[in-house]
Amino acid sequence: MTAYLLNLAQLAAIFGLLAASLNVLVGYGGIFSVAHAVFFGFGAYAGAQIALNVAPDVLLVSAAGGLVAGVLSLALALPALRVRGEYFVVASLGLQMVATTAFTEAEPVTGGLGGLVGIPPPQLLGLSLASPWAFLAVCLAALFGGLAVMRLLMRGSFGRSLMALRDSESAAEAFGKNVALLKTLAVALGCAIAGVAGGLFALQMAFVNVESFTLDQSVLVLAMVIVGGAGTLAGPLVGTLLLLLLPAALSFLPGIPPTEIGAVQQAIYGLAMTLLMIFRPAGLAGRAQGKR
Amino acid sequence: MLLAQLLVSGIQTGLLYALTAAGFALIFGATRIFHFAHGAAYALAGYGFVFAVRAGWSWPLAALLATVLAVGFGLFMDAFVYRPIQRHTGSFFTVFVAAFGVVIVVQSGIEIGFGRAFVAVTSSLTRASAVLPGLYLARAFWIALGAAAVLFGALGLFLARTRTGIALRALAENPDLLRAYGLSARRLSALAFALGSALAVPGAVLGAATTGLSPSVASHVMLVSLAASVVGGIGSLRGAAAGGLVLGVAENLVVSVLDTQWSEAAGFVVLFAFILFRPRGIFGAALAR
Amino acid sequence: MTPQAMTPPLAVRGLAKHFGGLAAVQGVDLDLPAGLITALVGPNGAGKTTLFNLITGALAPDAGDVLLDGARLGPTTPRQIARRGVARSFQDLRLFDHMSAGENVLAAIEPAAWFWQPGDAAARRAAAAAALADTGLTAAAGALAADLAYAERKFLSLARILATGARIWLLDEPASGLDPASRARFVALLRAAAGRGITVCLIEHNLDIVTELADRIVFLDQGRKLAEGAPEAILRDPALAAIYFGDRA
Ligand SMILES: Nc1ncnc2c1ncn2[C@@H]1O[C@H](COP(=O)(O)OP(=O)(O)OP(=O)(O)O)[C@@H](O)[C@H]1O
Ligand SMILES: [Mg+2]
Numbered sequence: 168m169t170a171y172l173l174n175l176a177q178l179a180a181i182f183g184l185l186a187a188s189l190n191v192l193v194g195y196g197g198i199f200s201v202a203h204a205v206f207f208g209f210g211a212y213a214g215a216q217i218a219l220n221v222a223p224d225v226l227l228v229s230a231a232g233g234l235v236a237g238v239l240s241l242a243l244a245l246p247a248l249r250v251r252g253e254y255f256v257v258a259s260l261g262l263q264m265v266a267t268t269a270f271t272e273a274e275p276v277t278g279g280l281g282g283l284v285g286i287p288p289p290q291l292l293g294l295s296l297a298s299p300w301a302f303l304a305v306c307l308a309a310l311f312g313g314l315a316v317m318r319l320l321m322r323g324s325f326g327r328s329l330m331a332l333r334d335s336e337s338a339a340e341a342f343g344k345n346v347a348l349l350k351t352l353a354v355a356l357g358c359a360i361a362g363v364a365g366g367l368f369a370l371q372m373a374f375v376n377v378e379s380f381t382l383d384q385s386v387l388v389l390a391m392v393i394v395g396g397a398g399t400l401a402g403p404l405v406g407t408l409l410l411l412l413l414p415a416a417l418s419f420l421p422g423i424p425p426t427e428i429g430a431v432q433q434a435i436y437g438l439a440m441t442l443l444m445i446f447r448p449a450g451l452a453g454r455a456q457g458k459r
Numbered sequence: 460m461l462l463a464q465l466l467v468s469g470i471q472t473g474l475l476y477a478l479t480a481a482g483f484a485l486i487f488g489a490t491r492i493f494h495f496a497h498g499a500a501y502a503l504a505g506y507g508f509v510f511a512v513r514a515g516w517s518w519p520l521a522a523l524l525a526t527v528l529a530v531g532f533g534l535f536m537d538a539f540v541y542r543p544i545q546r547h548t549g550s551f552f553t554v555f556v557a558a559f560g561v562v563i564v565v566q567s568g569i570e571i572g573f574g575r576a577f578v579a580v581t582s583s584l585t586r587a588s589a590v591l592p593g594l595y596l597a598r599a600f601w602i603a604l605g606a607a608a609v610l611f612g613a614l615g616l617f618l619a620r621t622r623t624g625i626a627l628r629a630l631a632e633n634p635d636l637l638r639a640y641g642l643s644a645r646r647l648s649a650l651a652f653a654l655g656s657a658l659a660v661p662g663a664v665l666g667a668a669t670t671g672l673s674p675s676v677a678s679h680v681m682l683v684s685l686a687a688s689v690v691g692g693i694g695s696l697r698g699a700a701a702g703g704l705v706l707g708v709a710e711n712l713v714v715s716v717l718d719t720q721w722s723e724a725a726g727f728v729v730l731f732a733f734i735l736f737r738p739r740g741i742f743g744a745a746l747a748r
Numbered sequence: 749m750t751p752q753a754m755t756p757p758l759a760v761r762g763l764a765k766h767f768g769g770l771a772a773v774q775g776v777d778l779d780l781p782a783g784l785i786t787a788l789v790g791p792n793g794a795g796k797t798t799l800f801n802l803i804t805g806a807l808a809p810d811a812g813d814v815l816l817d818g819a820r821l822g823p824t825t826p827r828q829i830a831r832r833g834v835a836r837s838f839q840d841l842r843l844f845d846h847m848s849a850g851e852n853v854l855a856a857i858e859p860a861a862w863f864w865q866p867g868d869a870a871a872r873r874a875a876a877a878a879a880l881a882d883t884g885l886t887a888a889a890g891a892l893a894a895d896l897a898y899a900e901r902k903f904l905s906l907a908r909i910l911a912t913g914a915r916i917w918l919l920d921e922p923a924s925g926l927d928p929a930s931r932a933r934f935v936a937l938l939r940a941a942a943g944r945g946i947t948v949c950l951i952e953h954n955l956d957i958v959t960e961l962a963d964r965i966v967f968l969d970q971g972r973k974l975a976e977g978a979p980e981a982i983l984r985d986p987a988l989a990a991i992y993f994g995d996r997a
Contacts, residue, residue, distance in 0.1 A: 193552075199552050199555070246735060249735055252551055254689065254693075254734060256555055257685045257689050258730070260727075261682075261686065261728075261731045262727075262731065264724055265727045265731065268724035269724070271720060323864070324865045325862070325864070327847065328855060330844060331847065331855040331856075333846075334843070334845050334847065335843070335845075337806065338838060338842035338844070340806075340827055340830075341804060341826045341830055341835070341836050342855070342856040342857075342859065342912065343827050343830035343859035344859060345827060345860075352862070352863070386559060386563070393556050430567040430571045433564075433570075434568060436560075437560040437561065437563025437567065439560070440557065440559065441556075441557045441558075441564070442560075444544060444553045444554075444556050445557060
């Protein structure tokens with residue numbers, strides 16, 4: 168039981184970081200990406216390769232994950248500069264589909280459908296982190312470190328600029344803001360942090376395959392942000408806890424055959440997304456709608 | 460001859476995509492709602508058809524049930540999801556998330572009811588005959604061609620010649636004008652959803668009778684409709700039809716150079732290229748910002 | 749030398765813009781003399797907002813030039829124009845709705861895109877606070893822009909400009925729909941700004957405000973400049989009045 172809970176806690180920290188990173192794009196930048204799992208994946212594959220071929224050091228692995236995802240985030244920044252609104256959502260959907268195929272096909276790098284297996288237990292500067300408690304501490308440190316960085320940036324001028332262009336791009340530009348650079352930086356920041364989460368994920372799971380980086384995963388992470396409340400610091404965490412605990416809670420519910428738990432869980436969060444958008448579009452942690 | 464064969468099956472896929480995407484474009488053109496859940500109408504129609512045929516219904520009756528399901532779903536989305544959201548915010552992202560939630564619900568409902576594996580009804584539609592040495596055409600091809608010709612023809616006449624059809628096209632541009640003519644915008648929007656969703660039925664039925672369906676068709680068809688609409692130029696029926704054809708052909712032709720895995724991705728590479736280099740699409744006038 | 753004789757801080761020459769078959773702006777020449785308030789008047793659809801969009805680079809002109817301090821600008825972007833000390837407001841305000849009033853003003857004076865801003869953060873906060881105070885918004889500084897009352901929103905749009913320290917203001921119907929008390933405050937604000945040497949061009953439909961505030965009037969109709977001059981002269985012209993009040997027959 169403890170092992171199960173520790174595992175869940177590690178995942179919650181990793182997904183909390185992932186959801187918070189998507190919040191930079193969606194909540195602050197108004198860049199509605201449905202391809203976040205792609206950058207989680209870039210980070211995870213990069214981290215796994217480093218762990219397998221260099222050393223399973225947490226710092227090295229997360230740095231590699233963040234760097235690779237941050238650089239490749241240009242693939243998302245490019246359409247973000249060209250189009251917005253529905254068009255961008257469609258573009259990111261396209262990116263997600265192409266990336267899923269690429270992950271499956273690029274066997275030398277990603278291991279294809281089988282994935283990369285046998286990732287050694289994590290270390291920190293030579294110290295073993297094989298104990299689940301130790302690795303949980305690392306995950307929590309990454310989560311709160313990441314949150315602190317994002318909080319600092321989002322409460323500062325960078326966050327204000329991002330929100331300004333989210334609320335009115337033309338006005339932001341009229342006040343001298345470099346919209347292209349702001350969007351590129353926001354996308355790079357969000358994706359790099361997603362990459363860090365991906366690196367940790369690879370170490371946590373000890374194997375990675377394409378299943379974790381599909382459209383379903385992107386939508387799950389998006390749901391975490393939306394359900395919790397986009398554009399708030401606490402929202403993504405609330406959403407992550409709710410959506411990660413949901414399957415756990417469902418497994419204790421009588422009457423659901425274990426084989427259907429996945430589908431029932433999907434249906435529940437799909438329904439939650441729809442109902443929330445109809446009745447409380449700002450999310451659970453978000454403030455109720457303004458007067459206008 | 461392989462290339463010609465792939466081209467032909469590309470055209471067959473593309474015609475069905477074209478119809479489905481035209482449904483999406485019709486809805487968007489009339490209501491400005493980006494109906495992300497359009498693929499769920501397709502999935503419901505397809506699985507409804509499979510269910511009915513398995514229950515021993517005749518094909519026409521089963522197709523009727525499929526149509527009822529698709530149309531009912533469209534009307535439901537209009538009245539109970541999109542309209543309440545538009546009443547308070549109407550931000551496109553709210554609409555997107557709500558619609559996506561519905562897609563997930565439909566998809567997992569199907570998974571629970573029919574399982575994750577492919578389902579299909581057995582038919583002779585895939586039986587092919589040679590029209591040229593080495594070039595085979597399945598009966599499904601002629602059905603797809605016929606359905607597309609008849610439906611596009613009827614739709615074109617309806618939109619161009621009838622009062623309601625013209626009003627439907629004017630809805631998005633000038634709702635006030637409609638009121639002056641005594642037409643109800645609500646009724647027209649319901650009509651757009653009904654017609655648009657019905658256009659997904661031929662693809663769904665033929666899909667069930669040829670390649671088979673899996674629960675993820677809902678999101679696949681959604682993506683295809685979106686991609687076709689963007690490639691063709693959003694809101695343009697002609698564009699969506701052309702876009703659907705382009706995507707269907709691209710998906711099939713790519714198999715001649717790359718692994719079949721890439722066939723779905725090929726469509727999205729086309730989509731991505733369009734968004735980067737010609738976001739207004741083939742026929743689109745100006746990019747709506 | 750009189751102000752009129754100096755090079756105007758902002759001028760346009762032969763500016764033209766078509767939208768499809770519609771000539772929205774056709775060969776307009778305009779000088780905005782330093783420290784004066786120029787009112788741009790004309791019926792709906794005259795091309796006033798389009799003229800602002802052309803000046804600020806939000807739209808690319810088909811022909812013509814914008815001159816800053818007498819120097820031709822060439823193709824430009826809203827960002828470059830802003831950095832040259834030109835600030836504008838929007839007819840539909842375009843506030844940063846989901847940010848507080850205070851953040852709206854701060855965001856307007858933080859042009860750097862990087863993760864930090866160069867310069868003095870305390871000075872920027874002071875400037876923002878001063879702009880809020882001048883527009884009577886100090887008490888509302890913490891409220892979301894979307895939640896402000898109509899007049900407060902109008903003033904917030906002005907506060908953003910005030911805080912920038914721009915020397916040329918282009919205001920698109922900033923006073924429309926204001927109650928008399930707010931209007932008096934608005935007139936005083938603009939007068940004070942002009943007194944500090946700020947060059948103001950405002951689009952305004954209310955001729956009372958125009959009379960009260962403007963040093964000069966430029967009259968635009970169907971994309972052409974029909975007249976310009978002192979308010980009394982323009983407003984007394986019966987032909988212009990007929991156009992303005994839609995008596996075109
Ligand atoms: N981006 C655009 N695309 C097409 N037509 C436009 C565009 N912007 C303005 N127009 C048209 O150009 C003409 C001039 O518009 P403009 O907004 O400049 O008028 P205005 O003088 O500001 O009017 P108002 O007093 O109503 O604000 C109008 O007929 C308008 O419909
Ligand atoms: Mg105007």
